[in-house]
Structure formats: structure tokens, C-alpha cells
Amino acid sequence: MKTFIAITKRNIQLFFKDKGMFFSALITPIILLVLYTTFLGNVYHDSFVSALPEGFSISEKIINGTVGGQLCSSLLAVCCVTVAFCSNLLMVQDKTSGARKDFLVTPVKKSILSLSYYFASLITTLIISYIAVAASFIYIAFTGWFFTFGDCLLLLLDVFLVTMFGTAISSIINVFLSTNGQASAVGTIVSAGYGFICGAYMPISSFGSGLQKVLSFLPGTYGTSLIRNHSLKGVFRAMGKEGIPEEIVSSIKKSIDCNLSFFEKDVSIAGMYIILISSILILIGIYVLINLVKKGRE
Numbered sequence: 041m042k043t044f045i046a047i048t049k050r051n052i053q054l055f056f057k058d059k060g061m062f063f064s065a066l067i068t069p070i071i072l073l074v075l076y077t078t079f080l081g082n083v084y085h086d087s088f089v090s091a092l093p094e095g096f097s098i099s100e101k102i103i104n105g106t107v108g109g110q111l112c113s114s115l116l117a118v119c120c121v122t123v124a125f126c127s128n129l130l131m132v133q134d135k136t137s138g139a140r141k142d143f144l145v146t147p148v149k150k151s152i153l154s155l156s157y158y159f160a161s162l163i164t165t166l167i168i169s170y171i172a173v174a175a176s177f178i179y180i181a182f183t184g185w186f187f188t189f190g191d192c193l194l195l196l197l198d199v200f201l202v203t204m205f206g207t208a209i210s211s212i213i214n215v216f217l218s219t220n221g222q223a224s225a226v227g228t229i230v231s232a233g234y235g236f237i238c239g240a241y242m243p244i245s246s247f248g249s250g251l252q253k254v255l256s257f258l259p260g261t262y263g264t265s266l267i268r269n270h271s272l273k274g275v276f277r278a279m280g281k282e283g284i285p286e287e288i289v290s291s292i293k294k295s296i297d298c299n300l301s302f303f304e305k306d307v308s309i310a311g312m313y314i315i316l317i318s319s320i321l322i323l324i325g326i327y328v329l330i331n332l333v334k335k336g337r338e
Contacts, residue, residue: 044152047143051130051160058130065126065164068231069119069172073179076111080241084110088292099282105184105275110296112176113271114240116199117264119172120165121206121234125227127164128210131157132223154211154331158324162207169203170196186274194270201316202263208323215330238264243297256302259319262312269298269309 056062084107134140143153173196180187187195210230217223235241238260244252255261276298279289293299300307307315 043148044156047156048160051156052163054130055127055164065123065168068123069115072115073175076115080111081107101184102275102278105186108180108183109271109275112180113268115176116172117238117240117267118235120169120199120202122231123168124161124165124206124210125230128161128214129223131214132217132220135218136220150331151328154328158207158211162204165203165207169199173199186278188274191270191273198266198270204320205259205263208320208327211327239297240264243295245295245297259316262315265297265300266312272298
């Protein structure tokens, strides 16, 4: 345990000492927030208003709260995964510098070394992710705040779990990378594509039925939905208090992926948590197993 803590602490310290690595990870959610509010804000607003039944009106505060919650949930769902690829670059850098080989000639077990990389990346990614949550709360406070204390806690839990998921994916991929160029290329690809396949940029409900079924197999889809549900839970309560029929609220939830189905069967919030947590445990197990059996050049 002492060895694990010492290596994990060393990895965290190296991450924060590398200013380029730290600021590139830190600036990612800020840039995304600016881009989302600039380009996606009006799109979400117009699509939400156009989806309302003709002659039906909702207060502007609720509309703004819905758009703000949708924007910030998209931001957090993407950042929890993409930032993990930035913070996990140390694993690749240790290969290029030879530090990993130095560890492997010591009595340190491969499982301890692999887990230390994972948890160090998890901690650094969580710091950035929770900074993004704080920025999101500030933005939502100006657009339309409907959160309760319980909603905030659930959102923090969702971010924690999705960050664990993103760190596990980045750890598995980075095991097979040996240069910083490869790691940067993979990070760029993930940053560009993950938002689409997890439903952050465009709701999965707007895709074709075939693609929806394919995406329903991806755990990230349910992570995005959890964040979205708890970002908009207060807005949906406000809709109910304004007398908006439950059918319309359910239709809105469906249109922005708060309600998901797996082959026509609705997935509950508890079911989403089970899928996400199970996926995290499986991915961490795969990551450790890969490190144990991967000998070859090492």
C-alpha cells in the first residue's frame, strides 16, 4: 500500500509540475463552455421551442434553464472523458523517458504500477472535472437556477462515475501507445468524436433507429443521460408546478435523452447506474489484466 501511495503521489506531482499538460487539461472545459454557449445555445433554444405544441407557452426562465442544463450536461459528459486522455499522458511519457522500465526492474508489482497510473489520472481528472462543474453552476445561475442541494450532490456523483469511466478507457488505450505523438493523435480523435457517440452534441433520439440501437450498447450513453437527468431535474419539477402536462414533460425528456430505451425497453436511473458502474469495474479489470500479461518489450 505504501508503494502504491508513493507512486500515485509521484504521478500527481509530475502532472501539476508539467505546466503544459496541466493547462491544456484545464483550458479544455473552459473552451468547450464558450463554444457550447456560443454555437449550441441558440440551436438548443430553437429546437426546444419548436418542439413545443402549437399555442403552448412556457416561461422564458424555464426555457433558459432547460437550455443551460442541456449545455452544461453536454460539457461535463465530454470533459470527464476527454480530459482523462490529457491527464493520462504521463503513462506514455514514462515510456518515452524510460521511467517505466526503471519501475519494472524494481520489486514493484505490475498491478500496483498500473493502478497507480489509473488513480493518479483519476484524481487529476476529477480536479479538472469539478472545476468544470463549478463553471457550469456559475453559468446556470445566470441563465436559470432550479437545482436543489440533492440535485447538486447527484450531479457530483455522476461526474465522479463518468470520470472513472473515462479514465479507465484512456488507461486501456494508452497502454498500447509508446510516443507522445500517438497519445496526442488519439486524444484529438477522442475529443472530436466522443461527443457525438455519447449524445452530448446531438441527442441520440435525433439519430436513426439503427444507430440508436448501436449507441445503446455504449456505457458512455448512459453516463451522459445520468448527468443530463440530474442537470435538468429541477427544471422538470418547475414544469410540473407550472401545470405543464406530464405527457409533454415526458416528450421533452425523451427528446433530450433523459429517457433512454434499450431495444424498446425503458432504462431506469438505477439501471443506468448499474450499467455504468459495471462497465467501470470491467474496464479497470481489463486494464490491470493487460498490464499483467503484457511482457514482450518490457
